[in-house]
Amino acid sequence: MSFELKAGLNAYLARLPKSAPARSLTELIEFNRVRATLEMPLFGQEWFASADTKGPLSDKAYRDALAKNHDLSRTQGLDAAFAKHRLDALIGPSGGPAWLIDPINGDSYSGGNTSLAAVAGYPHLTVPMGFVQHLPVGLSFIGLPYSEAKLLGLGYAFEQATKARRSPFRSR
Secondary structure: OHHHHHHHHHHHHHOOOOOOOOOOHHHHHHHHHHOHHHHOOOOOOHHHHHHHOOOOOOOHHHHHHHHHHHHHHHHHHHHHHHHHHOOOOEEEEOEOOOOOOOOOOOOOOOOEOOHHHHHHOOOEEEEEEEEEOOEEEEEEEEOOOOOHHHHHHHHHHHHHHHOOOOOOOOOO
């Protein structure tokens, strides 16, 4: 969410030394604008600009959106699915293989299985699942609050059974 992007970047940038070229999102946007040819040769900073217009995390619009996200992702989403089907975890591909940067059409992101847990604030573990055309793909394990030990056990069992992890330094 744009509110969180602004709050997180401002908190991070404020901790940088006073000599840093940007210590707030507004300053970072200006830094990038002045050096656009160097800093943004292919893409703009629309997400930054949009986030910079947002208020603080105490803003009613943010609090309302967060409450709706939690209701949909937790109560009506994961909590309901886990209860209805008596699940220990949800498992699925974390996402597709990495994609090439396309300066004309932008990213060709094919979806994934990581956002729901992030929005809900629930635990999520990704382990190596294998490769597609020499590119790594991961398997996601999503659980309810405080199920981290169960997810780690499931992920470990999967890794031991498949031996899918490969060192990035090992030749093909």
